Amino acid sequence: MFSILRSLWYTFLHAFHKRETILYPEEKPYLPPRYRGRIILSRDPDGEERCVACYLCAAACPVDCISLQATEDKDGRRYPETFRINFSRCIFCGLCEEACPTYAIQLIPDFELSEYNRQNMVYEKEHLLISGTGKYPEYNFYRNAGVDMGVKGKGEGGNEHPPVDIKSIMP
Amino acid sequence: MMVKIQIDGTYYDVKPGKNLLETCLALGIDVPHFCYHGAMGSVGACRLCAVKKFRDPCDQKGRIIMSCMEPVNEGLIVSVNDPDAKMFRAAILESLMINHPHDCPVCDEGGECHLQDMLVMTGHNYRRFDFKKRTHFNQYLGPFISHEMNRCIQCYRCVRFYDDYTGGKDLAVFGSHDHLYFGRGEDGILESEFSGNLVEVCPTGVFTDKTLKEHYTRKWDLSNTPSVCVHCSIGCNTIAGERYGKLRRIMSRYNGAVNGYFLCDRGRFGYQFVNVENRIGEAQIRTSKNSNPVEATPDMIASACAEALSGSKKIAGIGSPRASLEANFALQKLVGKENFFAGVSRTEHTLAKTAIDILQHEAIHSPSLKEIEKADAILILGEDLTNTAPMAALAVRQAARNKGIEVAGNSGIPPWNDYAVRLKAQDVKSPIIMANPFSAKLDEIAEKTYRAAYSDIARVGFAVAALINDGAPGVKGLSKEQLSMAQHIANALKEAKNPMVITGTHGGSEDMVHAAANIAMALFLHGKEGALSIVFPECNSMGLGMMDGKPFEDLAGLPADSTCDTLVILENDLYRRADQSLIDDLLERCKNVIVLDHLITGTTLKSDILLPVGTFAESEGTLVNNEGRAQRFYRVFPAEGTVIESWRQLKELMIFSGNHESASWENFDHVAQAMSDSIPAFAKIKGHMPGADFRILNEKIKRQTMRFSGRTAMNAQFSVSEPKSPVDPDSPLAFSMEGANETPPSSLVTNYWTPGWNSNNAMNFYLDEPNGSMKGGDPGFRLLETAATKHILFFAPVTGAFTPEAGEWEIVPAYQIFGSEELSSQGPAVAERIPEPFIIMNRRDAEEAGVKEHEMIDLTLTRSSLQVKLKIDDNIPAGVAGLSTGLPGMPFLKLPESGRVKNSKK
């Protein structure tokens, strides 16, 4: 008997608590920066596409909803010619972001992806690519890799010796 | 005899004479390694294969040894999992990784990288080295191979393959200590015909496939299908990878009896013709004989075909040596045996028939490439193998080493101890004798070379046979030089345990093939095996030759009113096979010309009805290689548009013509079965290959890997609902990542993978032992074995000695690996390697004719004339000139024939 009354009392007290329900969409909820929502492709600090078309995100995706095709520009820089995500399949697990070696693919705090037509949930590269660096302002893969793809020459990286002179006989 | 050894506490009975590493791999034990390769043996360079060896069962301490350098002997006790050995291996890898760049995401090797595999296997997954790395500039290596030197881990596999195994001269190692550089002296095209194998041999991403880069796809994303190379008569086994409906690359598929681990560059990079603009996508019709065909609706095509076929009094068909057996058979069914013509010139046809008859003789054995590798004396009669059957040339190069291996063996050095064998052997080689009109690449390993016109080569060949066996007819009037050459060859062959003769049909000389047969039969009577390998012109020349058919010149030669009303041409550009006027006339005379092909050719432009058919990648079929081995290739991906397989297209045509026999051919097995039943030579085919209903535990075999990605997005731009995956009614393979997890039969392996091994080194786990046979037997089966004729009947020489005539040259064909084969030449990478048409003469002859090296000269032949560049080869005999043959844009030439040359400018 007492416990029933106590429950009623607690329930009544809730009428005076701060409300969890908000007046969405007029009012937006706070989402932490690491919230896993809509996926974007970011750019490196030099403003170039970050994605190097390595296919790792596609391989990591448990529902196989990422499909891309690699290509190269005149300097040999590899980038995706097409990059497609089928959001109607995406489960926002974030494994693609975790697999990405270049910080290109990122999940952002935006969940407003509803469409009347399911076909519109298929995003192509032009829908995915943003103009900023997203969550990671610094990293540029091509500055750290050994390849010369038009970003830095051979041996110009911070962790590199100048290229070897193979004709030299010095020890 | 087996020996007992102990590995990590378990006893195994193993073959002696091997090294411990290959023994472990054969047993399925993962031992990390880099420098050891099944085909190339061990050198102990990388130090990764360390294991611990114990002196006896009481030895608790043991010592670290390199498993690839350790012979297996009775009582050997080792531990692979010993903590010290493990630590040692991880330390080796860590040191190799010091200079390795941070490249995996943009490295084409990633996902099938031997180095990645070894890192995971040894457990060195995090870098501790925080200092600077050495870097290297890269080189331009031609249209096939990309170079990224930073990634090198100094295992020496590339130079061991390129220089030691294939005899390449232009790839070397430069520098010292951690500055080692593997490349060419200067930028330039890699000269070897086998450079593509560097992609598979190099354990890292230093050498990668440049043609793949244009449409780069990771290994795990490819849908892979077992296929057979269509670019020469050797029939190497390949794995063809597809993605998004395009053929992406060719990798080698192991076949212990044929190509082993490797492929030639024509086979690896020739695939691009499947993707070219020049493909025929839709059926076409032409309205008048003077116009080109234009696209038409399926209804129009159907009614045109029905009209042409049902209204004809006589339908003739021309088959093709580049189409499958089943397609040729379907054509033969459509037109009837008497109206079926083999789509090759009379010379080629006669030669093929002769060669097949010879190979069926019971005294003669047609060896596999593996058997050629085992020979200890080889006579090559008039065939430039490097250009006409490249992998056979590679096999001959291995055979040349056998004497050296024997010499080393006498000093107790096992064959797998590669560097020691080479040091001991020095220049000791098995006798390889090259008889060819002009210089060939194999000359460099030849003990003796003989330069002469084909007729003289044949005469010396006959003389050799006569010297080995008195029963063989001799030749009169040989010069002293020729006699001593014949004597030398005869002695070399007689002295060998495993002598072999290789010849081919490319020289167009029946006498030469007869001479080769005489030698092989003479050797047989001398107590040897009678091994004779004959190189054929195209991938299915042998198969076509085994069917009843006449040369198509017979059809062209008929009077106009009895030629035929309707002519059906299967995958064949007749303009490559006879004079233009003859073909023009033939096509003009036939009321309806129906052509089935996949590339636009001179012949397809003259067709009244043009039906698009699949290339090897969009069809299934059986090819018979020059050994007589029937091998099946499977559809790599479903064709686009109205393209279907040739046999299916011909099945439709049969129904149009009112022949309903084909109506029951629902899948490929039915047509293969019908063929086996009606052509005795192919009786064995039925039941020999797993049929379309073959299942493993009720499941098909998957073409895709378990990591295949993008399944729910790759077609989403068209429709967000995924389409059903296409079905393959013709084979036990599925266009899917779902299927049996068990290892399929050897001929159906789609992908080499085993836990821990994502690189192609996983191949070793599909073999009974490295460099051995596939588990369950090598793919394909020989058709020649049972047919046998009794009594040895030697052939008699026909042509006399060659006598040069003033001002005239005998023009002999010089086939080119890049250019002479029709299909591969269409791809852009191979096209870059095609030489300008050229002629080879000796210096004296050139001076006599007043022509200079590197200049364009006019060559006049009986029926045509052309402009070619002059190359000087002082070895070519006087009065003989070699002409590059079959290059794109060159007219058909019936070689050898005599021609005249003069300076273009005059």
Ligand code: SF4
């Ligand atoms: S993992 Fe990153 S870099 Fe690689 S393809 Fe995906 S987005 Fe591009």
Ligand code: SF4
């Ligand atoms: S060679 Fe292998 S480990 Fe090195 S970058 Fe390429 S994929 Fe990565």
Ligand code: SF4
């Ligand atoms: S280039 Fe490749 S094969 Fe050659 S030594 Fe380096 S890692 Fe080995």
Ligand code: SF4
């Ligand atoms: S040797 Fe012949 S069959 Fe083998 S890969 Fe080369 S072209 Fe193809």
Ligand code: FES
């Ligand atoms: S594999 Fe044994 S040392 Fe390299």
